[in-house]
Amino acid sequence: MKYDVPFIRPVLPSAEEITSDVKEIIAANWFTNFGPKERQFATGIGNYVGQGLHAVTFASATLGLMAAMRVFIRPTSHERRFVIVPSFTFAAGPAAIRWAGLEPLFIDIDPESLQPSLEAARGAITKYGTRIGGILLCNTFGIGNPAIREWETLAKVENLPLIIDSAAGFGSTYADGSMVGSAGTCEVFSFHATKPFAIGEGGAVVCRDESFAQELRAFTNFGFSAGQGASMLGLNGKLQEISASIGLRQLDKFDAALRDRRRTFRKFEAELPSDVFRFPPGMAESSLCFASAVLPNHELREAALARLERDGIEARAYYAPAVHVQPYFSSAPRMDDLTHTLKVTSTILSIPLHQSMRPHAVQSIITALTGKMH
Numbered sequence: 001m002k003y004d005v006p007f008i009r010p011v012l013p014s015a016e017e018i019t020s021d022v023k024e025i026i027a028a029n030w031f032t033n034f035g036p037k038e039r040q041f042a043t044g045i046g047n048y049v050g051q052g053l054h055a056v057t058f059a060s061a062t063l064g065l066m067a068a069m070r071v072f073i074r075p076t077s078h079e080r081r082f083v084i085v086p087s088f089t090f091a092a093g094p095a096a097i098r099w100a101g102l103e104p105l106f107i108d109i110d111p112e113s114l115q116p117s118l119e120a121a122r123g124a125i126t127k128y129g130t131r132i133g134g135i136l137l138c139n140t141f142g143i144g145n146p147a148i149r150e151w152e153t154l155a156k157v158e159n160l161p162l163i164i165d166s167a168a169g170f171g172s173t174y175a176d177g178s179m180v181g182s183a184g185t186c187e188v189f190s191f192h193a194t195k196p197f198a199i200g201e202g203g204a205v206v207c208r209d210e211s212f213a214q215e216l217r218a219f220t221n222f223g224f225s226a227g228q229g230a231s232m233l234g235l236n237g238k239l240q241e242i243s244a245s246i247g248l249r250q251l252d253k254f255d256a257a258l259r260d261r262r263r264t265f266r267k268f269e270a271e272l273p274s275d276v277f278r279f280p281p282g283m284a285e286s287s288l289c290f291a292s293a294v295l296p297n298h299e300l301r302e303a304a305l306a307r308l309e310r311d312g313i314e315a316r317a318y319y320a321p322a323v324h325v326q327p328y329f330s331s332a333p334r335m336d337d338l339t340h341t342l343k344v345t346s347t348i349l350s351i352p353l354h355q356s357m358r359p360h361a362v363q364s365i366i367t368a369l370t371g372k373m374h
């Protein structure tokens with residue numbers, strides 16, 4: 001079905017802008033392998049997030065997550081195999097854990113913030129002890145975790161790497177005003193066409209430690225280090241010049257794009273009754289890939305989805321089903337029965353929130369959701 005209001009509507013540079021960049025790349029005859037556009041883009045991403053940070057570009061965030069698992073988590077035989085990860089997330093993170101020969105240990109979320117539960121992580125550490133090799137925290141919906149400093153303290157005290165999947169969160173800020181991308185051992189971004197910062201396919205891992213950044217970069221290039229050939233396990237995960245040139249164009253316009261998305265969110269927040277549509281805290285300071293609200297019960301969520309569908313609006317329920325109920329991950333260990341995760345996946349509603357969203361589209365969503373639903 002073709003929707004009047006699609007769930008995602010990427011805004012990429014114009015055909016003229018892309019054509020002019022492609023001409024430049026062809027004239028330079030340098031298409032990939034850390035060319036001038038990629039070098040400039042990596043620097044731009046690092047600077048955007050903050051001082052003293054190193055950004056390593058990838059052909060996708062999933063490859064970045066795989067590299068982070070490989071570089072930061074060092075299992076010793078069968079010890080330290082488990083990686084704490086929420087089940088309420090996108091499956092790429094748990095998949096990256098398994099690609100690295102590790103095993104996801106699913107934890108529940110906090111029902112208020114919808115972010116991974118710190119209490120559940122503490123419980124997992126108590127129960128599994130030295131069998132835990134790291135934490136994959138997810139900044140759910142790209143929202144900076146409101147308890148990020150507590151997570152950093154926990155990871156430090158337990159001597160565990162804290163890898164953060166901030167795939168949709170480039171441009172978001174934490175509660176203390178620092179940028180998402182600057183916390184933990186490293187943070188991973190996606191620049192997929194569906195994200196607020198879209199280049200098509202691409203991603204980046206941002207970290208403070210320069211030698212780790214070098215290892216991450218070597219991972220994208222077959223594990224090669226200068227003059228020696230392969231010195232570690234790697235693959236080909238490089239970002240090519242055309243993609244980097246799109247990224248450079250997007251960086252220039254990104255602050256204006258963010259302001260625009262946040263304006264639209266404030267409109268949704270003002271017009272949708274807060275006793276029915278509960279947006280998680282921190283959403284207004286995030287980069288807003290889309291807008292997810294928890295509804296009072298499953299029936300109301302289903303009714304809302306049906307009304308949006310009827311009015312030609314494409315809506316979703318992110319992240320449902322939870323990862324631990326997906327067949328490939330159903331055998332993975334978990335802490336307790338993930339009650340809050342299951343409840344939220346049955347009551348969450350994700351509505352479109354585009355860059356430069358037409359007022360008519362915003363209004364049609366509000367009308368569909370506030371007309372008689374009960």
Ligand SMILES: *Cc1c(COP(=O)(O)O)cnc(C)c1O
Pocket residue numbers: 060061062063089090092093138165166167168189190191192202203
């Ligand atoms: C989009 C997304 C990914 C995957 O990003 P790719 O660039 O498509 O590999 C991973 N994790 C989360 C939370 C995402 O939203």
